[in-house]
Amino acid sequence: MNSDPVPGILSSFECKQENLLPILHAVQEVLGHIPSDRVEVIARALNISRAEVHGVITFYHHFRSTPIAQRHLQICKAEACQSMGANDLFDHALRRCGSKSDAQGASVALDAVYCLGLCAMSPALMMDGTPHGRVTTDALDKLLDLGR
């Protein structure tokens, strides 16, 4: 059995450039990301350059070139949270997680976001979709340790 789903996905679309977006969506839906070694295959099938495929992948934030991390940490760096130490919190998270969200194989994807609607509870963050307010570095450490 062939474990690469990309040829099957390509065969389900007419091979024309207009189908690049739906093909990329289909590949990401199946694989969770668009591996760099599949870009060449997609480009060849659509008779376009690798640079064109890569350009579309990097233009749309939805598309990922690396696998999604197991956990997702979003720290608000908007004004209210910044005034309550969000930048220090973010730097602390970066030291703990060791990478931002595009890092390959990261177990925690870390992203800066700009207002979670929790301004009255600054600094705020979202861990795996759950909001947390008035977060200290100790509280963040506990959240990160829970996922281990």
Ligand code: FES
């Ligand atoms: S500014 Fe951080 S939640 Fe609004």
